[in-house]
Amino acid sequence: MTFDPTTLRQWWPKPSSPKPIVIFGAGSIVGDAHLPAYRKGGFPVAGIFDPNADKANALADQWGIRAFASEEEALGADGVIFDLATPPAAHAAILSRLPRGSFALIQKPMGSDLNQASEILKVCRERDIKAAVNFQLRFAPMMLALYDAVEKGLLGDVVDFDAWLALATPWGLWPFLKGLPRIEIAMHSIHYLDFIRGLLGNPQGVHAKTIGHPNHDVAQTRTAAILDYGDKVRCVLSVNHDHDFGRKFQACEFRISGTKGAAYIKLGVNLDYPKGEPDELWIRAAGETEWAEVKLEGAWFPDAFVNRMANLQRFASGEDETLVGSVEDAWQTMALVEAAYQSSATPATPIAALPKA
Structure with a gap:
């Protein structure tokens, strides 16, 4: 055998100096994938915010991290990566309040439909937010x-x-x-x-x-x-x-x-x-x-989340030239999804009736 399977790449290089991560949302995906991945990858977590303070505090206590008392406090964190583990319909509003020039990870999908994806893309462009969508497969x-x-x-x-x-x-x-x-x-x-x-x-x-x-x-x-x-x-x-x-x-x-x-x-x-x-x-x-x-x-879980954040962190620090799965690219995935739904709603080509005997 000349093919050596051990030579194939399985990990994204780690950033030399990872930025702290501010997480919006305290749903199950955060405790099941985001936080385990960030701990495994050595990415520091600055804190977590959720409108449901009880959920945020419980998850923060479980992982030994900070729960922000308000959204304003979370938004005021400096030199961080923002991780939006929030429902699709909430993405655009939160992005519009992030500091200009921020780096962010947006939970998939990129909005509930293509219209919301276009709004997210517009906000990111207007506010110069370098964002990737968490299509982590x-x-x-x-x-x-x-x-x-x-x-x-x-x-x-x-x-x-x-x-x-x-x-x-x-x-x-x-x-x-x-x-x-x-x-x-x-x-x-x-x-x-x-x-x-x-x-x-x-x-x-x-x-x-x-x-x-x-x-x-x-x-x-x-x-x-x-x-x-x-x-x-x-x-x-x-x-x-x-x-x-x-x-x-x-x-x-x-x-x-x-x-x-x-x-x-x-x-x-x-x-x-x-x-x-x-x-x-x-x-x-x-x-x-x-x-x-x-x-x-x-x-896939949680290691894809490690690699996904590693690329975003390295892009933020200038160590990676390309942000894989950026909002510009992810919008095209949303366009493909929209086309699939439009196809599903379109009547199939009817079969011509058989001639009578």
Whole structure:
């Protein structure tokens, strides 16, 4: 074997002098991912603010950090990175109050729809805020390694991308989703669409259908989508969150095929959620006859959050020239999401009636 899986990149370089982080929001994602990631990455947390002071104080006590007494106090912190772990509809208003020239991380999605994404982009431009959106799947160790393999030519030219999900997602864990008109693509498959854009660039268009399920009232939990990359690349997503018949035949996986090699990715966190299973990455590199497993050093949660913040911190300090997933780039992911919903709402081409015998 000439391909050495241990040479693939899994971690973003750490900043030499990380800036303290001010967190807006004290929801479950902060305690489950943001704070564990920042502690693991060695990023100092200046404090946390939430309009619900009891939630902020409880989380602050749990992690030994400061709870700001007011939004004004949080906004007054100097030389920090602002982390907006807030609901999509709240992003623009908070950004409009950040100090000019700030650096910020915005929880995905970038607003509830494309109109809100455009407002967020406008605010960031007007206030010179250098912001990234937390589409952190691009930064998961398995995905950094996959990107590295593609960049090194181990797969040749990518010509096929398949996402296949057949699993049981416990939507009841997120009561705030109840009544929302857009769920599956806007809150879940958006991660995959953003990752695919990072791998293949912007598609020419999208064909999609997203629907609910008769066993519950969540707006959408099942999606089928084709991303149009012309006549060379086939890109398909089959997503079913209602395959609730035991673990045996469930799946959450990507298959990426090139002209010379291929890769297989298991996204373990979504299986038996929230317990999850280990992620996996396998590559059959150009010139090889066997598949090789890439031993992963971390998982999507929380390690993608470590890498995501590392890039933002290094961009803020001038150590990185490019802010991956900036608001300018993330807006295009939101545009793809919008196009998918518009496609889903468009009647399909009818089949011509068969001629009568």
